Amino acid sequence: MTKAVLGIIGGSGIYDLPGLEAVEEIKVASPWGEPSDLVRRGRLGATDIVFLPRHGRGHVLGPSDINYRANIDVLKRMGVTDLVSLSAVGSFKGDLPPGTFVLADQFIDRTFKREPSFFGAGCVAHVAFSHPVAPLLQKRVAAAAAAAGIGHAVGGTSVCMEGPAFSTLAESLFHKAQGWDLIGMTSMPEAKLAREAEIAYCFVGMVTDFDAWHEEAGPVDVALVMHHLNANADKGRRLVARLARDFPAEHEPCPVGSDRALEFAIVTAKEQRDPALLAKLDAVAGRVL
Numbered sequence: 522m523t524k525a526v527l528g529i530i531g532g533s534g535i536y537d538l539p540g541l542e543a544v545e546e547i548k549v550a551s552p553w554g555e556p557s558d559l560v561r562r563g564r565l566g567a568t569d570i571v572f573l574p575r576h577g578r579g580h581v582l583g584p585s586d587i588n589y590r591a592n593i594d595v596l597k598r599m600g601v602t603d604l605v606s607l608s609a610v611g612s613f614k615g616d617l618p619p620g621t622f623v624l625a626d627q628f629i630d631r632t633f634k635r636e637p638s639f640f641g642a643g644c645v646a647h648v649a650f651s652h653p654v655a656p657l658l659q660k661r662v663a664a665a666a667a668a669a670g671i672g673h674a675v676g677g678t679s680v681c682m683e684g685p686a687f688s689t690l691a692e693s694l695f696h697k698a699q700g701w702d703l704i705g706m707t708s709m710p711e712a713k714l715a716r717e718a719e720i721a722y723c724f725v726g727m728v729t730d731f732d733a734w735h736e737e738a739g740p741v742d743v744a745l746v747m748h749h750l751n752a753n754a755d756k757g758r759r760l761v762a763r764l765a766r767d768f769p770a771e772h773e774p775c776p777v778g779s780d781r782a783l784e785f786a787i788v789t790a791k792e793q794r795d796p797a798l799l800a801k802l803d804a805v806a807g808r809v810l
């Protein structure tokens with residue numbers, strides 16, 4: 522029996538959660554470096570919430586500057602069992618227009634400048650990741666979106682680019698031609714690291730634009746993103762409030778194994794493991810080390 526703690530990562534436009542009660546701001550130290558900001562712990566009704574703005578307050582970090590490992594590590598240290606990631610995304614589908622919340626459940630990783638794992642030389646691990654999103658958490662988020670009257674779609678593939686520049690027209694047409702649904706800059710390696718930390722993960726892509734492919738809408742720029750971001754941010758906060766209302770007190774075991782991903786993942790022989798790396802893994806992998 523594990524007490525559920527709901528983590529929320531706020532993306533562009535979501536730097537706080539105004540409804541949070543009994544809020545404490547906590548500087549959580551991480552052996553993985555500096556997280557994006559102080560974490561804010563509080564309650565929404567009966568649910569414990571831990572909030573972290575991905576880009577930091579004032580949006581000081583770009584997508585390649587974020588220390589994704591430190592962010593996931595501090596959320597784990599705060600007891601987060603279930604994590605909802607809010608993210609502004611572009612859409613490749615005419616029927617997923619700006620304002621739609623898309624609960625994508627597959628990712629394509631096209632990043633190349635980020636640390637993708639807590640593990641490596643001295644403690645090698647390979648987690649299963651065929652189903653990166655936790656279905657029960659996703660079901661709860663979808664139910665909350667429906668109850669809050671937020672237009673949403675369940676399922677889809679989101680490609681994560683390095684950025685920070687948006688895509689060229691050729692890249693956008695290429696991504697669209699693959700049949701992918703969304704594009705963003707932050708789902709990777711966030712979702713991979715959440716899996717390594719045995720945290721159930723649900724991605725909410727809040728559509729702000731049609732990237733560069735749409736002839737009438739014209740190519741994406743920050744002004745367009747910001748225009749839709751503010752309305753999306755209010756809906757994102759409403760979604761979290763509705764989700765927290767009925768969130769179970771106990772973490773629900775994940776049918777795809779998000780919460781026990783390390784059970785058989787570590788392959789380095791016990792006597793060969795590097796004590797310095799093991800010390801850094803205390804929160805993420807303490808359960809199995």
Ligand SMILES: CSC[C@H]1O[C@H](OP(=O)(O)O)[C@H](O)[C@@H]1O
Nearest residue numbers: 532533584608609705706707746
């Ligand atoms: C401000 S537009 C591009 C920026 O917005 C998205 O951020 P997030 O995923 O944190 O909402 C996108 O990934 C880029 O980082």
Ligand SMILES: Nc1ncnc2[nH]cnc12
Nearest residue numbers: 609610611704705706732
């Ligand atoms: N079109 C786009 N490409 C990448 N990241 C985004 N975030 C919001 N819109 C985006």
